Amino acid sequence: MSDKDHGLQVSVADGAGRPVKVRGLAAWLATVAPRAARGEMSLALVGDRQIRALNRRYRGVDRVTDVLAFAAAPDDGMRRPHPRRVLGDVVIATGAAARQARAAGHSLGAEYRVLALHGLLHLLGYDHHHDAGRMARLERRLRRRGGLACGLIERMDPT
Numbered sequence: 001m002s003d004k005d006h007g008l009q010v011s012v013a014d015g016a017g018r019p020v021k022v023r024g025l026a027a028w029l030a031t032v033a034p035r036a037a038r039g040e041m042s043l044a045l046v047g048d049r050q051i052r053a054l055n056r057r058y059r060g061v062d063r064v065t066d067v068l069a070f071a072a073a074p075d076d077g078m079r080r081p082h083p084r085r086v087l088g089d090v091v092i093a094t095g096a097a098a099r100q101a102r103a104a105g106h107s108l109g110a111e112y113r114v115l116a117l118h119g120l121l122h123l124l125g126y127d128h129h130h131d132a133g134r135m136a137r138l139e140r141r142l143r144r145r146g147g148l149a150c151g152l153i154e155r156m157d158p159t
Contacts, residue, residue, distance in 0.1 A: 007035075007039070010116075011041075014044065025109070034121075045092050048095035054068055070088050091119075097112060114148055
C-alpha cells in the first residue's frame with residue numbers, strides 16, 4: 001500500500017528543509033497511520049541544539065526533547081490551490097533518537113519510527129497526558145501493526 005492509497009503523504013527533511021532519505025520511514029508511517037491521518041505532514045530530523053531551541057521557544061522548556069509536534073491551524077474553509085489537508089510538522093532530535101535507540105536496544109531507524117508515530121498522533125489531536133490512556137492504546141495497536149516492540153508512551157510509563 002502506498003502513502004497515496006492510504007491518504008497520508010509524508011515528506012522527510014533536515015532542519016534546513018533539505019530532503020532526507022531515511023529508508024522506508026515515510027512509507028512505514030503512511031502504512032501504519034490511523035484512517036484519520038489523511039493529508040500531508042512533514043517530518044524534520046534536526047540536531048539536539050535545534051530542538052532545544054524549539055522546545056524553549058514554543059513550550060517554555062529549556063532542554064532537549066526527542067520529538068515535537070506542531071499541528072497545522074484548522075481549515076478555515078478558504079479554497080486553496082492545493083486541496084490536500086495539511087496535518088502539520090513533526091520534529092525529531094537526531095541525537096536524542098540515537099541515545100534512545102541504544103538504550104532501547106534497537107536501530108536508529110526503529111527509533112525514528114517510534115518517534116514519528118508518536119508525533120503523528122499528537123498532530124491528530126491525541127494527548128497522552130490528558131486522555132485517560134486513549135493515545136497509549138492507539139499507539140500500542142499501531143506500533144504492533146508496524147512491527148515495533150515498544151512505543152514511546154510505554155517507555156515513559158511502563159505500567
